Amino acid sequence: MTQDEQLREQLVKLMRGGQAFRTREELLEGITRQEAGRKAEGLPYTIWQLLEHLRFAQHDILDFSRNASYQEPAWPDDYWPAQAAPESQEALEQTMRTLTQDLEELVQLVQNPKTDLYAPFPHGQGQTLLREAMLVAEHNAYHLGQIVLLRKLFGYLE
Template sequence: MPSNFFEGGLHGENSHADPLEVFEGLQWNTAGVKPANCPYSVWQVLNHMIFWQDFYLTYLKGSVPVHPEHDEDSWPVAIAPTNETEWSDAIVQFSKGLQEAENEAKKDLNEMKDAKLERTRGVILATLMTHNSYHTGQVALIRRIIGAWPPPSW
């Protein structure tokens, strides 16, 4: 697959929203609102996305990340950021991770990065991309439920 597939996919294409845009304009104190009957707040989803994005980037950079014992361990306990700086720092961290993934997409996608699991760089990038896309949809839905949709640029 050409790297532009991944570069475009990492920022949403066609029916997929850009994972950066979905957080745009959301205030830090609203990011921690957890609607009734909803398992997570936007803050929790963002931090879960950061966890797995960093996990897959570790593979792409040539190291083997430590997998959590249980997948629920990749979800933060805190429902909300404590202040605006914590919120904006998390957005910056997520954004930097996306940029790193874009840089990784420019390398040989057929290179084996996990021989034990038989995963190539392209497979790892596709996993990261689809994981972000899935949770981007969750963020959009949560924002709609709490009345904080759409982002300003939409």
């Protein structure tokens, strides 16, 4: 295996998680609409708001990574939902499906040996696919940790 193949393999493992902690699928398994919208005293967000933030931010990074006509959303307004709870269980499940789908699209970009991990995006300010993949991994791990803490606080996880 070449160094390039090793790097791509490790990036994929990093983005998918499950090496230092359980996978995203395991951590989010069984979340209900009620749980997702539950507010913890003293915290500014619900699980739903964290999930929607993750979905939006990850999709934004994916869009930036493959779209030369990328338009930057407004920070922080576009990145954080105002609604504390999902409208339905289906809306919650759709958000979690989209998280997986967008992550897998980013994984495909990273796995493609024709994609230069080090080439700056022409429409960016020096960002590369390598940087964006690591950003997704770091951002997802950070907010998944917050979700785990909330689920433990509410008694949904051991």
